[in-house]
Amino acid sequence: MNRHRAFYIGRFQPYHLGHHSVIQKIAKEVDEIVIGIGSAQKSHTLEDPFTAGERVMMISRSLEELDTTYYVIPIMDVDRHAIWVSHIRSLTPPFDVVYSNNPLVIDLFSEAGVKIKKSPLFQRGAYSGTEIRRRMLNDEKWEDLVPKAVVKVIEEIDGVQRLKKLSKTDSPG
Ligand code: NAP
Numbered sequence: 060m061n062r063h064r065a066f067y068i069g070r071f072q073p074y075h076l077g078h079h080s081v082i083q084k085i086a087k088e089v090d091e092i093v094i095g096i097g098s099a100q101k102s103h104t105l106e107d108p109f110t111a112g113e114r115v116m117m118i119s120r121s122l123e124e125l126d127t128t129y130y131v132i133p134i135m136d137v138d139r140h141a142i143w144v145s146h147i148r149s150l151t152p153p154f155d156v157v158y159s160n161n162p163l164v165i166d167l168f169s170e171a172g173v174k175i176k177k178s179p180l181f182q183r184g185a186y187s188g189t190e191i192r193r194r195m196l197n198d199e200k201w202e203d204l205v206p207k208a209v210v211k212v213i214e215e216i217d218g219v220q221r222l223k224k225l226s227k228t229d230s231p232g
Pocket of ligand 1: 068069070071072081096097098099135136137138139140143159160161163164167178179180186187188189
């Protein structure tokens with residue numbers, strides 16, 4: 060019997076409890092999850108501070124207790140939206156449904172004939188990458204907005220210090 064596999068993509072800068080609750084929900088609906096780390100080529104900017112490898116660690120370690128098979132795959136952007144879905148297909152295990160809330164992602168997959176399910180983030184106000192990065196820069200408490208495994212990864216790579224250094228050199232964008 061064919062296994063149902065879902066695709067979920069985000070930038071995960073960083074991976075937070077909002078993303079985690081979406082993945083827990085998807086895990087109840089399919090057999091396997093393919094998690095795409097979008098904009099994999101980006102790192103060391105205020106908007107995208109963490110490398111693809113660091114984001115792989117955040118996600119893989121957070122999902123260790125999840126009783127579902129998952130694959131975490133970094134995906135670099137391509138400068139032609141028209142070929143983006145084929146680009147993803149060339150890098151990932153086959154999937155039959157995409158979970159997203161991003162209008163462009165939804166349009167590109169719909170045009171390619173892929174089934175889409177909307178996946179709104181839980182408690183959007185706090186569970187937001189932008190809000191977490193803002194708190195890190197301002198010495199506010201951010202640790203309760205991400206899985207414990209992500210706190211450990213960010214400590215291990217000295218992520219808050221990196222962000223603070225970038226705020227002196229990288230223009231906000
Ligand atoms: P994004 O552009 O990284 O995120 C846009 C905003 O949507 C962020 O504020 C994000 O919040 C938020 N968001 C993410 N998941 C959400 C959800 N389930 N419900 C409500 N808001 C949500 O977009 P993305 O959808 O997370 O990731 C799409 C990735 O695909 C990006 O890396 C993008 O560059 C890539 N892409 C590439 C191409 C191309 O290369 N041609 C085309 C289309 C898309 P958080 O910051 O809290 O996550």
